[in-house]
Amino acid sequence: MNKQLLHVSVAALVLLAALIVSTTYWQTWAVGDLADRQDNAIQLVARLTVDRGKILGAGGTVLATNRKHRKHGLTTFTRRYPAGHLAPQVIGYSTAAGTTTGLEASLEDYLTGANTNLSNTFSQELDKLGGKTVHGDNVILTLRPALQSLALQELQGRCGAVVALDAKTGAVYAMASSPTYDPNLIEQPNGFAKVLRIKGSCGDSSALVNNATAGLYPPGSTFKMVTAAAALDSGAYTPSSVFDDPGYCVEYGSHVSNAGNPDQNGPEAFGSVTLEQGFEHSINSVFCNVGKHIGGEKILEYAKRFGFYSLPPLDTPPSASQQSGLYKNGKLWFPKDSNQIDPGRLAFGQFNMLATPLQMALVAATIADKGAEPKPYLVQKIVASDGSTVATTSPQTLGHPIKASTAAELNRMMQLVVQAGTGTSAQIPGVAVAGKTGTAELGLGTVYDAWFVCFAPANNPRFVVSVVVEKQPNGFGGSVSAPIAKAILEKLLGT
Numbered sequence: 001m002n003k004q005l006l007h008v009s010v011a012a013l014v015l016l017a018a019l020i021v022s023t024t025y026w027q028t029w030a031v032g033d034l035a036d037r038q039d040n041a042i043q044l045v046a047r048l049t050v051d052r053g054k055i056l057g058a059g060g061t062v063l064a065t066n067r068k069h070r071k072h073g074l075t076t077f078t079r080r081y082p083a084g085h086l087a088p089q090v091i092g093y094s095t096a097a098g099t100t101t102g103l104e105a106s107l108e109d110y111l112t113g114a115n116t117n118l119s120n121t122f123s124q125e126l127d128k129l130g131g132k133t134v135h136g137d138n139v140i141l142t143l144r145p146a147l148q149s150l151a152l153q154e155l156q157g158r159c160g161a162v163v164a165l166d167a168k169t170g171a172v173y174a175m176a177s178s179p180t181y182d183p184n185l186i187e188q189p190n191g192f193a194k195v196l197r198i199k200g201s202c203g204d205s206s207a208l209v210n211n212a213t214a215g216l217y218p219p220g221s222t223f224k225m226v227t228a229a230a231a232l233d234s235g236a237y238t239p240s241s242v243f244d245d246p247g248y249c250v251e252y253g254s255h256v257s258n259a260g261n262p263d264q265n266g267p268e269a270f271g272s273v274t275l276e277q278g279f280e281h282s283i284n285s286v287f288c289n290v291g292k293h294i295g296g297e298k299i300l301e302y303a304k305r306f307g308f309y310s311l312p313p314l315d316t317p318p319s320a321s322q323q324s325g326l327y328k329n330g331k332l333w334f335p336k337d338s339n340q341i342d343p344g345r346l347a348f349g350q351f352n353m354l355a356t357p358l359q360m361a362l363v364a365a366t367i368a369d370k371g372a373e374p375k376p377y378l379v380q381k382i383v384a385s386d387g388s389t390v391a392t393t394s395p396q397t398l399g400h401p402i403k404a405s406t407a408a409e410l411n412r413m414m415q416l417v418v419q420a421g422t423g424t425s426a427q428i429p430g431v432a433v434a435g436k437t438g439t440a441e442l443g444l445g446t447v448y449d450a451w452f453v454c455f456a457p458a459n460n461p462r463f464v465v466s467v468v469v470e471k472q473p474n475g476f477g478g479s480v481s482a483p484i485a486k487a488i489l490e491k492l493l494g495t
Helices: 003-029 031-035 041-049 102-106 118-129 145-155 191-196 220-233 275-280 284-294 296-306 357-368 404-420 482-493
Strands: 062-071 074-080 138-141 160-166 172-178 242-245 248-251 254-257 271-274 325-328 379-383 389-392 397-399 434-444 447-456 463-473
Touching: 041 074, 145 160, 145 172, 145 482, 160 357, 160 482, 220 275, 220 284, 220 296, 220 357, 220 404, 220 434, 220 447, 242 275, 242 284, 248 284, 254 284, 271 275, 275 284, 275 404, 284 296, 296 325, 296 357, 357 404, 357 434, 357 447, 357 463, 404 434, 404 447, 434 463, 434 482, 447 482, 463 482
Parallel strands: none
Antiparallel strands: 062 074, 138 379, 160 172, 160 463, 242 271, 248 254, 379 389, 434 447, 447 463
16 A cells, blocks of 8 residues: 555544544534524434434333334434323423423433443444434333323323332332323424313313422321321320310411311311321321421421422423422422411411422332332333343432331321221221321312322332322312222232
8 A cells, every 4th residue: 555545544534533523522422512402403303313212111011102204315203102191291202393301301312322331322423424323222111001091090180190109119100190191292283282271170280290290289188297207206296195186276376177077067076185096087186286396397307308398309300390398479488487387287288388299109108118218210221222221220218307116106107097097998908008198278168189198018018109189179188089099009019
């Protein structure tokens, strides 16, 4: 080979290397910057030529995949969602114009193959230079499609949400939000406008919002799990501590009444009761007095231990979640001193306290797992197009908000709720269920948000379920939401 040919060959190799490095930088490491430029036509065309990875439910059910198109010698792909209404708020959508939401957004780098190992990146860049299709990674979720379908069926189109978790690992088995929608509509003419018009039976919930993570509801008496945890863990009370219940608690010179009793004229009145009986029968006056004694600051301290005032860490984008806590004028608010708190009403989940179904599920999971709070997750595994494993999720613990002994006491008290208290509708023959009802006042007379949070089997917890159904006439948690939780638990337990 003469020197001139050698020089040409070396120059060609240098240019090829420079092209590979440049392409790798702009389409891999700088992909975030490019993605922010929605008007970048090159980026949009490049997106359409990538065979975006599939999103699969547990067991292999395809939740998101592609349609292949061939025109003028160019192969492109557009997204489709075979499961339709099943979990759009979790999966999200990816449009030809580059708009992404849900897991489609937070897992963008994996789904487009940009966030794999270096050898895969190099190989893909060679494929691009050679005109070959780049294949993204497939994502396998913890979501169980049959359970997700059951949860939506049980909600019956009513506004609300269902969350089901593995009690020990935090794996999310169901995350259903109603009203729901078909993400395939998004790319159709006027499809997005049609989705925006879906409001559900409550009349004001957006189908685009994941009510499980971003729906903020007064938790009502389910919040008594937090108050009881603060009362027991701090040593201020024991389950056998005695209270006198005349049917109300006096706070700031006014009566704070118990819930109405259909068998009596007016609020319930139990007389002399213990703390565990107050929990079992969800007696507001008992918890009002607990709140007055330990103070609102102590209750909020324990709420923060459980994760209130923080975004629960999840695989979906942070923008798809809301922080639980006290809200004022639509904004998260933390009081500067105890004089700004109504401790009696806070103790049973009122006084501007708002919580997401996921947050209340995590409170129950902490009790179920002996005081350890699991980190929730939706992504089980990420697999490259060649079948190799790119990443797997290992269960993690967020912390230990309460002592194991406190969790054991709360577990037993929650079992009493289902055995003979306000949650008997959640009883499953042969299975010990631990639960807590909630009937949250909305200022709409006898229209309530109905809650039920539970786990089972109580002696060795495996599954946690959180249910909220919005704006239900006479919507007591025990009659509206407990049966839904029972159906979910029965499916999980195989009973």
